Amino acid sequence: MKVMQLLPALNSGGVERGTLDLARMLIQAGHTSIVVSSGGTMVPKLESEGSRHFTLPIHKKSLSSLLQVRPLRQLIEWEAPDILHVRSRVPAWLTFLAWRKLDIQSRPRLISTAHGLYSINRYSAIMARSEQVIAISECVNDYLHDNYQAYLQRPPEVIYRGVDTEEFNPNISVPADWKANIEKEYPNLANKQWLLLPGRLTRWKGQEDFIELIQRLISKHHDIHGIILGGAEANKSHYEKELKQKVREKGIEGHLTFVGHRSDIRYWYKESRLVYNLSKRPEPFGRTVIESAAMGTPVIGYNIGGPAESLRVCFPQGLVEQNDAEALYNRSRELLKGPKQKASLAEDFTLKRQAEHTIEVYETMIKKSPGA
Known part of the structure; x- marks a missing residue:
């Protein structure tokens, strides 16, 4: 598969870390990983682990960001990913507007991850409008059902955030000094x-x-x-x-x-x-x-x-x-x-299982007929 993840920037934070973790696991599983963001300090690490990065200013909460819809659509058409995976509201809006004008028979499947308990309004509802929503906990899943049921195309898939057990495990030795x-x-x-x-x-x-x-x-x-x-x-x-x-x-x-x-x-x-x-x-x-x-x-x-x-x-x-x-x-x-x-x-709280479960969701969505 070719997977394109989209988020505001790659500096620091849980969403950013999750994006890098998944990108690394995709590469290790033999898939192609692309990330689109406005850039940031984590880009060199992302690229060193085998992913490609495209810099687009898709982070600003401003009407001027709508100017990025066309370049984004052109990038999607050129790269032809199987999956578009959005992780934040501004990139989700821009991606949705670019994606909906693509040929319904050949366009990528649109996935979103709801990382938070977003404010209840139409702006936040975009995170529930993808073809498949991933919720990072049952707490988020319940919140989506309670507040955004009308927008959900199908029930959210709960995939917990995961720990890299190579970095965090009880057998790690603390340096002597x-x-x-x-x-x-x-x-x-x-x-x-x-x-x-x-x-x-x-x-x-x-x-x-x-x-x-x-x-x-x-x-x-x-x-x-x-x-x-x-x-x-x-x-x-x-x-x-x-x-x-x-x-x-x-x-x-x-x-x-x-x-x-x-x-x-x-x-x-x-x-x-x-x-x-x-x-x-x-x-x-x-x-x-x-x-x-x-x-x-x-x-x-x-x-x-x-x-x-x-x-x-x-x-x-x-x-x-x-x-x-x-x-x-x-x-x-x-x-x-x-x-x-x-x-x-x-x-369920390991990075390995998080990546496996996410890839399973991608594969399931790809198998569904276009427009379903």
Whole structure:
């Protein structure tokens, strides 16, 4: 097959990473992979792994983007892919407008992946108007049925995001000097059990709940240390200052550390006693849950949205009800007693299975008669 994926840009983020992961797996399976975006820092890696990239400005939420419909249609006609796979709303609109003018008997099959719980309006409805929608979780699937049923051509196919088990697995060895260097950089982490909350610094990610939890736990567990891993976006630096002020006011600076954004997160997962996902609103998926589970580290999280789906399979004893501070505290204490428990990654959350399932959807769609 020849597959063309379309997205706004290739810089960073879950959608971008998923695009590269699938492109690599397509190449490994003997298919042809093409990606269309406005460019970005991940393009060299994409091309080094065997895919081709075409740069088109299909990322702007502007009427001027309609000028890209014709060049995009010409590119599709020239490359003649079997599959067009759109992953974001602006590229989805431009691709749809280009695709619908193509010969119905020979045009590619149009697939979309709904990566989020989009705002409910006609602009977002484009993600449900493809010939086949892929939902990244049951949470997203339910959302599509509840809000975009009228646009769906057929039931969405649920394909969970997957972890690269070559990168994340419990048998990975932490470099000999890694922990020593971390403890040199952050002396308060030495000789402590680490409790880790990964995620960007934003109000609904649960950092405030985590700070309250650490304050309570240190009175009973003197050997723990809380770690908030993740940076603030450029326009959210005030929230980082607010969180650090909260830590100072509670007098727990020696028990909780902000380590910023890290590229070595798998080692932080492996060295932590517990990992937390405390998002206060439903997320479409919980990548930190499955990454931690892939490393064998137990996770505690609220029973809402996509992260809860992953937890039910990988570490169900880590589920607590949302906004129940007492349950969060008690579950943490239970899991801190005795030896460290092990989480396990289910096959449905592996990158290999994600790619296999996606290719199965492509093959099924290609076999259907044009216009069906």
